[in-house]
Structures are given as C-alpha cells and as structure tokens.
Amino acid sequence: MLLEAFGSILQLLYLAMLVLAVVALVFAVTAREDAYRAADKQKKSFWLIILGITVFVNLVIPILFLQIAGVIASIVFMVDVRPAIKAVSGGGGRRGGSSSDGPYGPYNGWR
Numbered sequence: 001m002l003l004e005a006f007g008s009i010l011q012l013l014y015l016a017m018l019v020l021a022v023v024a025l026v027f028a029v030t031a032r033e034d035a036y037r038a039a040d041k042q043k044k045s046f047w048l049i050i051l052g053i054t055v056f057v058n059l060v061i062p063i064l065f066l067q068i069a070g071v072i073a074s075i076v077f078m079v080d081v082r083p084a085i086k087a088v089s090g091g092g093g094r095r096g097g098s099s100s101d102g103p104y105g106p107y108n109g110w111r
Contacts, residue, residue, distance in 0.1 A: 017071050018058040024074040024082075025051040031085045039084035047077060 028047045036044045054070030057063065 014058070014062065014067070017067055017074075018055070020074045020078070021051060021054040021058055021070055024077045025055055027082055028077065031082075032089065035085045035089045036081075038088040039081070041081045041084055047081065051077065 025048070028044065028051050031044065033044045036042065036047070041047075050073050051070075054073055057066045057070055
C-alpha cells in the first residue's frame, strides 16, 4: 500500500513536469522572435529546441536526470525569459498604466 502511494505521487510529479514543459513550450511558440532579441535573451529557436526536447523526454524517455534538467530549463524560461518578453512586448498585464500605479491609482509618495 505504501509503494502504491509512492508510485501515485511519482506519477503526479511526472505529470506536473510534463505540464510545465508543455506550457513553457506554448508560451515560447506564441512569443514574437524580435521580442527575444529586444529582451536580450537567447534566440527563439534556442528555447524552442530546449523546451521541445524537454517535452519529448517527458513523454518518450522518462530518465529522471534528463527530466530534472528539463524542469530547470522550463522554470528558467517561465521566471526569467517570459516576463522579460512580456515587458518588451507590452503585455505586462496593465493597459496604459505606469509601473508606479497601485491598485487604487497612481502612487504619488504621500503628497
């Protein structure tokens, strides 16, 4: 029974790694090529190859070492490259607002 629980936890972990890789790959595919250069990040083709290999490894060759390397690559893309691309592309989540705007309007420094 304990081994079955451990096996199901591992299956959920493998599924989470696959979902992260697929989501990162989708974001990499949908971003514009010039946004990568403007954000001073690696080329779009580099990220497509790395994330595509990650998805392939998670689906076909479940070798834990390669999966961990792919998770690291996916996390780097999601927390470093994607926000930089969104900032350059103008998709920062705010429409027409300033970076100093708070939830109730602009911050004016207690003036």
